[in-house]
Amino acid sequence: MAVAAAVKLRADATRNRERIIVAAREALLEHGTDAPLDEIAKRAGVGNATVYRHFADRQELSLQVALSVMDRITQRAEEALAQEPDAFDALRRFVHEAADERVGALCPMLSTGFGKGDPRLEEGRIRLEHAIEELMAAGRRSGRLRTDIDVGDVMVAVSQLTRPLPGKHCGSMERFIRRHLQLFVDGLEAPARSELPGDSATFEDLRQCR
Known part of the structure; x- marks a missing residue:
């Protein structure tokens, strides 16, 4: 007993x-x-x-949130690539599922000093980066993913689209997210309909913004 x-x-x-x-x-x-x-x-x-x-404190709780979200998003990327017969469809699925995981919760990772030097966070980042890079590499090989974007472009867009708008009356934002995510994914498909300004964004670029 x-x-x-x-x-x-x-x-x-x-x-x-x-x-x-x-x-x-x-x-x-x-x-x-x-x-x-x-x-x-x-x-x-x-x-x-x-x-x-x-x-122990707010910092530890925020760190555990970031680790949890990274782990779940990594799983989403790995499963999409393994289960979808078409690589671009796998990327499309991942974008929507990453939104379901509220990837915007990762934004505290980009704040100054957050989790700096923590091996758990670095390990999670490496696994996440690898999973999404594999997903996008498969999309490029399929010929359906435009070649002038990188992982950072995808993560910035999904993060921003899944963050709530300011104000108390924006609770209905959820119903718009799918529409705007679909518009974004359509813009990723080759052939490109326009030339993007600047350079593609990588995970390294995002880290330098901390």
């Missing part, structure tokens, strides 16, 4: 941790890195003490 009770406690703790991360992701999108911890706890359905029991 004691073993069963311990297993149940660990399972409950894991669920609480996951709920907190999901709630923090949504709060970070709405309020930025200053999202009140009280609000996060309320959304997760736990007490403030439970939040502090799992995460």
Whole structure:
């Protein structure tokens, strides 16, 4: 009985941790890195003490949100490439699924000093970069993806399109996201309909913006 009770406690703790991360992701999108911890706890359905029991401080919670989002987006890219018979259709699927994961929650990663030097964040970045680069390389080989874009172009667009607009009455933004994502993906397809200004954006370019 004691073993069963311990297993149940660990399972409950894991669920609480996951709920907190999901709630923090949504709060970070709405309020930025200053999202009140009280609000996060309320959304997760736990007490403030439970939040502090799992995460030492706001920085650690934000880091765990970034790691969680990166991991899920990486999985989306890998699955799309493995499951879709057409590489460009895989990219299209990934863009929409990355939006479902609220990739805009990764924006705190670009803030000055966020997670700097943390090996967990670097490992997650490398895996994410590799997965999306593989997806786009397959799209180029198929001849359907225009050649003058890079990973950073895709991630910037998806991040911006999935961030809520300012103001209290923009809750209906969700219904517009799919339309604008589709417009964006259509613009990725070869042959290119126009010449893009400047150079393509890479992950390295995004890192230099921190």
